[in-house]
Amino acid sequence: MKAIIIDDEPKARKLLETLLKEHCPEITSFSHAEELEIGVEIIKEKKIDLVFLDIEMPKYSGLQILDFFENQIIDFQIIFTTAYNQYAIDAFKLSAVDYLLKPVDYMELKLAVQKAVSLKEQNAITTNLKELKESFKKLSNTKIALDVPRGIIFINHEEILYLEADGMYTTFYLKNGNKELICKPLKHFVDQLKGSAIFYKPHRSYLINIQSIKEFNKKEGGHLLMDNNKLVPISRDKREEFFSMIKELF
Numbered sequence: 001m002k003a004i005i006i007d008d009e010p011k012a013r014k015l016l017e018t019l020l021k022e023h024c025p026e027i028t029s030f031s032h033a034e035e036l037e038i039g040v041e042i043i044k045e046k047k048i049d050l051v052f053l054d055i056e057m058p059k060y061s062g063l064q065i066l067d068f069f070e071n072q073i074i075d076f077q078i079i080f081t082t083a084y085n086q087y088a089i090d091a092f093k094l095s096a097v098d099y100l101l102k103p104v105d106y107m108e109l110k111l112a113v114q115k116a117v118s119l120k121e122q123n124a125i126t127t128n129l130k131e132l133k134e135s136f137k138k139l140s141n142t143k144i145a146l147d148v149p150r151g152i153i154f155i156n157h158e159e160i161l162y163l164e165a166d167g168m169y170t171t172f173y174l175k176n177g178n179k180e181l182i183c184k185p186l187k188h189f190v191d192q193l194k195g196s197a198i199f200y201k202p203h204r205s206y207l208i209n210i211q212s213i214k215e216f217n218k219k220e221g222g223h224l225l226m227d228n229n230k231l232v233p234i235s236r237d238k239r240e241e242f243f244s245m246i247k248e249l250f
Helices: 010-023 036-046 062-069 106-121 125-142 186-192 236-249
Strands: 002-006 029-033 050-054 077-082 097-101 143-148 151-156 160-166 169-174 179-182 199-203 206-209 213-217 223-226 231-233
Touching: 002 010, 002 036, 010 029, 010 106, 029 036, 036 050, 036 062, 050 062, 062 077, 077 106, 097 106, 143 179, 160 186, 169 186, 186 206, 199 231, 199 236, 206 231
Parallel strands: 002 029, 002 050, 050 077, 077 097
Antiparallel strands: 143 151, 160 169, 160 206, 169 179, 199 206, 213 223, 223 231
């Protein structure tokens, strides 16, 4: 099998290649790429069989790889690699895809490669990668992916208290007390979450989880008291809509 290691860290690429050479004789040739775009070109040019794909990379996340193969036959396997265990999502555990946590354990690596060999022999790759794409779509119905300096984090919709606009940035306030500042405007997330029934925009600067409202407060014309005791304003033109929504839902 021809393999490629796509990872922006040179040491990580070298270490993984060493492990593969020592423990996985099924791999007969190796290619390297430090960026996803370059890796995609090599996959297409050399007809790569197996892709070891880092998730956290500067320009594109490894999770975006399938976007580069729209309407094309996918005849390679993907094994995700990452240093952050929050990416260990059941959606990755499909028969066509495996997931390795850095530092990579050689026994887990051997099992992952053996799984890839087996699936190649069954000619099941394209079907299973289509299933992976569907899993990503289903995942987006309950979780949101946020770009942060260390990579991408996935947050359940229900873990969010509210979002607050800060110019071209948005701050996510979470139920566990954490907050994440994301380099995207609030409108981006309003559009992304409009299909979720638990979010409501009471003010141009806020998007809230209605499950996290503690009370309506008449102070200063009307505010919503959230579970973390934050007062979120309701725009004057939104009050009637808000009360109609509350009556309908509760």
